Amino acid sequence: MKAQFRPLIVIFAVLAAITGLVYPAVMTVFGQAVFHRQVNGSLIEVNGKVVGSELIGQQFDAPQYFWGRLSATSPMPYNAANSGGSNLGPTNPALADEVKGRIAALEAAGTGISRPDLQPDSQRGSQPIPVDLVTSSGSGLDPEISPAAAAYQIARVARARNLSENEVQALVDRYTKGRQFGVFGEPRVNVLELNLALDGKAAS
Numbered sequence: 488m489k490a491q492f493r494p495l496i497v498i499f500a501v502l503a504a505i506t507g508l509v510y511p512a513v514m515t516v517f518g519q520a521v522f523h524r525q526v527n528g529s530l531i532e533v534n535g536k537v538v539g540s541e542l543i544g545q546q547f548d549a550p551q552y553f554w555g556r557l558s559a560t561s562p563m564p565y566n567a568a569n570s571g572g573s574n575l576g577p578t579n580p581a582l583a584d585e586v587k588g589r590i591a592a593l594e595a596a597g598t599g600i601s602r603p604d605l606q607p608d609s610q611r612g613s614q615p616i617p618v619d620l621v622t623s624s625g626s627g628l629d630p631e632i633s634p635a636a637a638a639y640q641i642a643r644v645a646r647a648r649n650l651s652e653n654e655v656q657a658l659v660d661r662y663t664k665g666r667q668f669g670v671f672g673e674p675r676v677n678v679l680e681l682n683l684a685l686d687g688k689a690a691s
Contacts, residue, residue, distance in 0.1 A: 658688070
């Protein structure tokens with residue numbers, strides 16, 4: 488019996504040491520050395536103070552800021568400790584009420600495209616609201632919006648900050664990221680980075 492248990496115990500101890508100690512230690516050292524910023528949360532600092540992360544959205548509802556995706560996390564929006572969507576189906580009245588509420592907030596804030604040259608050719612004249620401005624993401628933490636969602640808000644942000652729409656558009660263009668490796672995903676705009684750039688422009 489001892490002859491059977493001894494190799495089992497040795498194998499268990501070796502695998503436990505490799506997978507529970509050696510591998511995590513190696514990956515931690517490698518990550519800190521090669522991807523230091525990413526493994527520490529892709530934090531964004533302003534004047535030495537952490538103001539957020541590239542990976543987690545924040546609540547913006549003032550007219551001088553671009554607004555991001557809705558968040559259904561509880562007990563507060565963008566709660567990274569409770570990531571998740573609303574799980575509301577397309578026929579659920581609560582989902583329709585959520586969309587109607589966001590549309591009303593956008594209209595009350597004066598959001599809308601005033602310059603047709605800032606709008607895609609297929610949408611000129613109709614000013615549709617991009618879907619990512621009125622629906623929550625599956626994670627509840629989405630930090631980015633589509634270029635169309637950013638373009639929809641340019642007129643409002645420009646008015647609130649007493650800037651020209653061309654100036655705001657230039658910032659949107661600067662912070663628009665393309666597809667990953669030119670293939671994966673869709674073009675997107677990080678809301679926090681864009682709003683920090685707007686604040687920096689105002690400060691300068």
